[in-house]
Amino acid sequence: MSQAKLTPDQTSELADTFGLLSDPTRLSIVIACKDDERAAGDIADHLGISPSLTSHHLRLLRSARILKSDRRGKQVFYTMADDCVHSVLDVMIEHLFTHSHPDPV
Amino acid sequence: MSQAKLTPDQTSELADTFGLLSDPTRLSIVIACKDDERAAGDIADHLGISPSLTSHHLRLLRSARILKSDRRGKQVFYTMADDCVHSVLDVMIEHLFTHSHPDPV
DNA sequence: ACTACATTTGAACAATCGTTCAATTGTTGG
DNA sequence: CCAACAATTGAACGATTGTTCAAATGTAGT
Numbered sequence: 184m185s186q187a188k189l190t191p192d193q194t195s196e197l198a199d200t201f202g203l204l205s206d207p208t209r210l211s212i213v214i215a216c217k218d219d220e221r222a223a224g225d226i227a228d229h230l231g232i233s234p235s236l237t238s239h240h241l242r243l244l245r246s247a248r249i250l251k252s253d254r255r256g257k258q259v260f261y262t263m264a265d266d267c268v269h270s271v272l273d274v275m276i277e278h279l280f281t282h283s284h285p286d287p288v
Numbered sequence: 289m290s291q292a293k294l295t296p297d298q299t300s301e302l303a304d305t306f307g308l309l310s311d312p313t314r315l316s317i318v319i320a321c322k323d324d325e326r327a328a329g330d331i332a333d334h335l336g337i338s339p340s341l342t343s344h345h346l347r348l349l350r351s352a353r354i355l356k357s358d359r360r361g362k363q364v365f366y367t368m369a370d371d372c373v374h375s376v377l378d379v380m381i382e383h384l385f386t387h388s389h390p391d392p393v
Numbered sequence: 394a395c396t397a398c399a400t401t402t403g404a405a406c407a408a409t410c411g412t413t414c415a416a417t418t419g420t421t422g423g
Numbered sequence: 424c425c426a427a428c429a430a431t432t433g434a435a436c437g438a439t440t441g442t443t444c445a446a447a448t449g450t451a452g453t
Contacts, residue, residue, distance in 0.1 A: 189319065191312070193384055198312045200380070205307035206411070207300045214294065223430060236412060238431050257420050257429045267383040271376050275305070278372040279298055311441070328400060341442060343401050362399045362450050 200268065203247050208232060209240045213263075216250055217272055222258040305373065308352050313337060314345045318368075321355055322377055327363040 189197070204210050211230050215221055221229075227237040241261060244250040251264035263269050294302070309315050316335050320326055326334075332342040346366060349355040356369035368374050 189316075189381065189384070194316055194319070195312045197380055197384065198310050198315045201306045201315070202310035202410095205303050205310045207296070207303045208411080210303045210306070211294075211299055214299070224428095227430095233413075234430065235414080235432085239412080242431080254419090254430090257427095259430065267380060271379055274376055274379065275302055275372060276294070279294070279302065313441080329398090332400095338443075339400065340402085340444080344442080347401080359400095359449090364400065 199247065200249070203243060203249055204268070204272075206240075208236065209244065212237065212240050213244060213249060213268070214272065214276075216261050216263055217269060218263075220253075220260045220262045222260050224258065226261070305352065305354070308348060308354055309373070309377075311345075313341065314349065317342065317345050318349060318354060318373070319377065319381075321366050321368055322374060323368075325358075325365045325367045327365050329363065331366070 204213065208230070212226055215226050215229055223237055223241060224234060226241075227234045230237070241250065241252070245252055245261075249263070249265050249268050250261045253260045253262070309318065313335070317331055320331050320334055328342055328346060329339060331346075332339045335342070346355065346357070350357055350366075354368070354370050354373050355366045358365045358367070
């Protein structure tokens with residue numbers, strides 16, 4: 184479990200995954216889809232960003248299999264596709280909430 | 289727990305943390321320090337990169353409090369400073385090992 | 394004080410990235 | 424077929440990033 188020995192390919196793959204979560208806008212999109220199904224346009228409205236920007240980010244997240252898409256009529260709905268990323272976000276967000284005491288003294 | 293509502297600051301902070309894990313070289317450094325204490329020079333040797341490059345990455349990881357440093361004599365030893373990042377790496381690496389069947393058919 | 398070793402720093406470069414805008418594709422209803 | 428809505432695409436831009444090289448700092452032993 185510990186003392187991990189990753190191949191260069193595995194390391195790059197892992198780094199790529201983190202890279203997709205490293206932009207605030209894109210991270211917000213992922214979090215918005217974390218526990219709910221969301222239409223592309225609704226994500227854009229919710230975050231106050233353009234449909235175009237949303238779509239660019241969604242394409243990256245989709246092709247990395249972090250999100251998956253499902254078209255129903257005119258709308259395209261997005262949900263989490265990666266259990267691993269889902270639980271990583273839960274861990275980090277939980278940590279943010281429990282350790283929200285930035286200035287103790 | 290779920291349905292997380294993060295402030296823009298929290299989202300950016302989280303994105304920054306992921307950003308520090310998003311470069312293969314830097315991620316390798318973090319993983320090298322994940323369960324062991326490592327001197328800066330040993331990390332460089334282990335990864336086959338220059339001391340300078342190692343130090344640049346270490347500075348970023350240190351100032352984000354992902355790693356902490358401890359100088360003893362000429363050497364500076366680095367260890368994990370963030371439990372949260374530690375467990376996230378464990379989750380992701382575990383996932384990499386259990387799902388290592390890239391081309392089934 | 395001088396030398397050797399370990400690490401850090403700063404400037405500079407090419408490469409990558411996020412965003413915007415205009416145009417396009419896909420889908421449904423009249 | 425045409426209009427209206429939803430989403431995607433591609434080109435272009437400014438900004439950020441990882442890396443290298445040369446120089447500097449810190450530490451220990453003689």
